[in-house]
Amino acid sequence: MTETPPVDDWATDFDLFDDSYRKDPGPVWKELRETCPIAHTERWGGSWLPTKYEDIQAFVRMVPELSSRNPLVVSQPKEEQEFDPVLAEYGNSAPPITSDPPDHIPMRRMILPLFTHKAVAKHSAFVETMCHELIDGFIEKGSCDAALDYAVYIPAKTIAHIIGVDAHRVDEFIGWVRGVIELNAGDADERNKYNRILRQFFGELVTERKANPKDDMISSLLAQEINGAPVSKKAVVGMCNLMLVAGIDTTWSSIGSALLHFATHPDHRRRLANEPELMPSAMEEMLRVYSPVTMAREVTEEVQTGGVTFKPGDKVLMNFPAANRDPAVFDNPDEVDLDREKNRHIAFGIGSHRCAGSNLARLEMETALRVWFERIPEFECSNPDAVIWSGGQVRGPRHLPFTFPAQ
Numbered sequence: 001m002t003e004t005p006p007v008d009d010w011a012t013d014f015d016l017f018d019d020s021y022r023k024d025p026g027p028v029w030k031e032l033r034e035t036c037p038i039a040h041t042e043r044w045g046g047s048w049l050p051t052k053y054e055d056i057q058a059f060v061r062m063v064p065e066l067s068s069r070n071p072l073v074v075s076q077p078k079e080e081q082e083f084d085p086v087l088a089e090y091g092n093s094a095p096p097i098t099s100d101p102p103d104h105i106p107m108r109r110m111i112l113p114l115f116t117h118k119a120v121a122k123h124s125a126f127v128e129t130m131c132h133e134l135i136d137g138f139i140e141k142g143s144c145d146a147a148l149d150y151a152v153y154i155p156a157k158t159i160a161h162i163i164g165v166d167a168h169r170v171d172e173f174i175g176w177v178r179g180v181i182e183l184n185a186g187d188a189d190e191r192n193k194y195n196r197i198l199r200q201f202f203g204e205l206v207t208e209r210k211a212n213p214k215d216d217m218i219s220s221l222l223a224q225e226i227n228g229a230p231v232s233k234k235a236v237v238g239m240c241n242l243m244l245v246a247g248i249d250t251t252w253s254s255i256g257s258a259l260l261h262f263a264t265h266p267d268h269r270r271r272l273a274n275e276p277e278l279m280p281s282a283m284e285e286m287l288r289v290y291s292p293v294t295m296a297r298e299v300t301e302e303v304q305t306g307g308v309t310f311k312p313g314d315k316v317l318m319n320f321p322a323a324n325r326d327p328a329v330f331d332n333p334d335e336v337d338l339d340r341e342k343n344r345h346i347a348f349g350i351g352s353h354r355c356a357g358s359n360l361a362r363l364e365m366e367t368a369l370r371v372w373f374e375r376i377p378e379f380e381c382s383n384p385d386a387v388i389w390s391g392g393q394v395r396g397p398r399h400l401p402f403t404f405p406a407q
């Protein structure tokens with residue numbers, strides 16, 4: 001875990017890795033919204049943190065003044081980068097999330113067919129069977145780590161299945177993705193190491209599929225054209241990389257946060273167990289209150305908003321999680337209301353980069369919660385103090401000690 005010095009002033013020195021922020025950022029956002037709605041920090045290379053829904057909406061519309069091109073993760077910048085042949089060949093990009101206009105739309109169009117409702121529905125039996133098998137592995141014990149024995153495997157195995165990579169290597173994929181986006185914020189070399197491993201892995205796989213096409217995602221991406229020219233190997237490697245990176249920690253976090261909520265709120269747990277028809281609104285409420293993803297943009301042209309002038313080179317964090325707790329948009333925003341009817345949350349982002357995988361994320365989350373509640377309707381967190389939250393731009397529980405009646 002990344003240790004950082006304590007924060008004295010959230011308006012001028014916020015820290016996404018602070019211990020209290022990882023556990024519960026709601027009070028910080030509330031205070032900032034009332035006193036300094038766009039906070040700043042010099043930590044981790046410096047960035048701005050908006051907390052109001054309307055400001056985030058304004059920022060996502062600022063294209064091209066705010067760019068997605070640099071893969072912006074909150075981490076300690078490194079002045080001198082050693083030459084790395086793998087990164088030199090494949091670069092650092094992960095289209096479409098790191099693309100700006102005019103490249104963004106053609107890149108996004110390449111992957112959208114994989115995530116339509118119809119395409120995603122084809123994976124529902126796979127996800128359902130997997131959830132049952134995972135539960136079979138621990139239900140007799142009466143205890144498990146709901147983050148590490150259950151939640152993490154649902155998106156990881158599903159995306160490995162969709163991409164067409166060896167599911168037996170799923171623990172390695174999880175380690176690589178965590179190495180790039182969650183751990184090592186203070187160690188650029190370590191992050192690069194995992195970035196290189198991912199690119200090398202997909203580089204070899206894409207070369208192999210080019211020679212021997214199969215009926216899978218990589219082969220279908222390779223068969224596409226952009227503006228009449230074959231898509232580059234580099235772009236396909238970047239896209240595969242994005243599928244793992246965007247697909248695992250995000251949904252792992254959402255499933256884990258929801259399970260933790262129900263484990264620590266027995267009234268809500270009982271309601272969902274007894275009224276399964278509540279699932280759609282309960283799931284959207286979990287996505288709103290425990291939104292896991294904070295993206296970032298880099299300022300390329302001076303812009304002003306909310307009384308702040310942003311200069312070229314500044315980083316702005318797309319704080320979708322804080323927007324989802326803004327009282328200007330949501331009644332009693334810090335309260336979990338399983339029946340909430342008006343819930344236009346932006347956990348999946350908004351605008352041109354809105355999550356391409358949201359149908360898949362919802363299928364995984366709905367199946368994970370439904371199967372869990374069918375099999376284990378009574379459960380609790382045996383030690384809430386032992387829960388570990390990831391810090392940085394994808395926030396979710398990484399250790400969840402649960403107990404339940406053994407079956």
Ligand code: HEM
Pocket residue numbers: 068096097098108111155159242243244246247248250251254291292293294295296318320347348349350352353354355356357358360361
């Ligand atoms: C609950 C789970 C998830 C959440 C909360 C989430 C959230 C987000 C957010 C906020 C963005 C916007 C990024 C931006 O504005 O820069 C995004 C983009 C994206 N997400 Fe997700 N995501 C989730 C799951 C997934 C899954 C399962 C996949 C696919 C495997 C996926 C694939 C993508 C892709 C490809 C983009 C880039 C879209 C573009 O740039 O046009 N996401 N996601």
